[in-house]
Each structure stands twice: as C-alpha cells, then as structure tokens.
Amino acid sequence: MKSSVIVFPGSNCDRDIAVALEKFKIKNQMVWHNDANLPKSDLVVLPGGFSYGDYLRTGCIASKSRIIDEIINHTKKGGLLLGICNGFQILTETGLLPGILLRNKELKFISKNVFLKVTNLDNNFCHNYKKKNIIKLHIAHNEGNYFANNDLLKKLEDQNLIAFKYSDRNGNINDNTNPNGSSNNIAGILNSEKNILGMMPHPERMIEPLLSGEDGSLMFESLFNKK
C-alpha cells in the first residue's frame, strides 16, 4: 500500500502522519502542494496544521493549490483520501465533503483528549474499529465546529455518512460531550462513496501506548488491511 502526504506552507502534522503510516507498513512519500503530479498512491492524506496561516477561512487558500485537481482525479478513480484537522477543513473548502468547520462555539482553542463513538464501521478507514467502537483521540483546533444545515444533517444521518461523533467513555452522545458546538456532535464524515474521510481528531497522535494510546492504530491497520 502506498500513500502520499501533501505538505502545504503551514502544515505541522505532516511528519507525525508520515511516521504513523510507516509504522503500519504503508509506503509513504511527501508531496509538495505546488507539484503538478501526484505519485501513484492508494491513499492521499491532507495533514493537520495551519495552512497559509488560516488566512481568509481555514483551509480555503490550500483548497486552491495546484495538486488539488490531481487529488480530485485520484478520488474519482476510487482512491482513498483522508483529511485530518486542517485537512478536513481543506476538504470542505474544496467541496469534496459537504458542510464547513466554524470557530469553536466558546471561541477557544481546544487541545485535549476526547472520547468518540465510531458510528460507521463499514468503510476502509474504520472497519477495524469493530473490535472497539468507543475510542479516545486527541483534538487540537480552533475551528472544529462542524456546521451543516438541517437538510444536509438529515442526509448524513439517513445515509450513515457520519464516521465519528463526540461522546463520553460509555458512548453517550449529547450536548455535554460536545467540545466545540458541532452539529449532532459530528467529529468526522465520509462522502457517499466512502472513499473520502474528513475528521477533526488526530489518529496519528495515538499510535504509541507508552506516549498516548493506541486507538489511532486501529485506523492505520484498517487502511493497511483494506476491506
């Protein structure tokens, strides 16, 4: 399995995700945002960070990068695309995923571990979470408040396109377990074809039991053992 991590000016989780991918035997290469060609990849990752200093709107300037057309072609052919944190913001700005990420409801940068319920197990990113569907991952963002209008929320719920929801350790999902004001506690969503996942939490920060936890490992194992 081959992956490409796209590096934008201001990306700061690109090395972390590369380490995670390599740990799980995914052969990775770094790709500069201004490259015209995407190397042959099964998976493309848009990493976390603050691309272009979050100018205009988070992820907005990066969504106009030269490499983006290549990435869109990659997904049209069924290739996998994962956007984490700023990567998720870039995905909504390109229109590859619906909705948008607004500033956190309380206007504060949030950096902490949160519990999540994996609400869709039937995709290449999450099928390994059948073993464990309430997990702990780290979030670190200022604009993680997922906003969707009522029609879109209904579509996401009806078609089961929500991958993760903020919960408590028992999987309860309510306002008290919502860190940033996201509609329906949404932490990550899939496109209709389920080959694109955008998520605010950082799975790449939970791959070492000694340092943090291993709940991110299950995602990389899922990717390596594609369905």
Next chain:
Amino acid sequence: MKISAIVTLKKEVLDPQGKVVNQTLKNMGYKNISDVRQGKYFEIELDEKDPIKCKEIAEQICKKLLSNTVIENYKINIG
C-alpha cells in the same frame, strides 16, 4: 475600476465573535444595541473599465474564493 465586496455570515449561522462584540458594547453602556454581526470587507483594483464585466468578475471571485456560500452571503459594490 475599483470594486468592493462585503462578506457576512448567513442569518442562521452562529456568529460567536459578533455576539461577544454585542455583549461588550452592552457592558460599555450601549444598552440600546440589539444585535451585532461581524463580516469581512475587500477592496479590489481591477484593470477593466466595463462595469458589466467588472460585476461578472466580482461575482465569480466572491463565489469561488472570497466567500463560502454554505455559510456566507456577499454584496458587491462597483466604482
């Protein structure tokens, strides 16, 4: 020609910054303020003299870059 664009959040979208400004103004003694919404303002110099073409270009750039129409509205002024 000079064009300007104002981008504001749609009514149904929560504007926490606007809310804080509103509350602060109230704390400062402006009791008769009922609402504040924060937006963005752009001034653009265009090498184009035809106002109809200017309007067309302004519409495009507002849609494609300056606003995200999922959550924002824009207003264009020409000249």
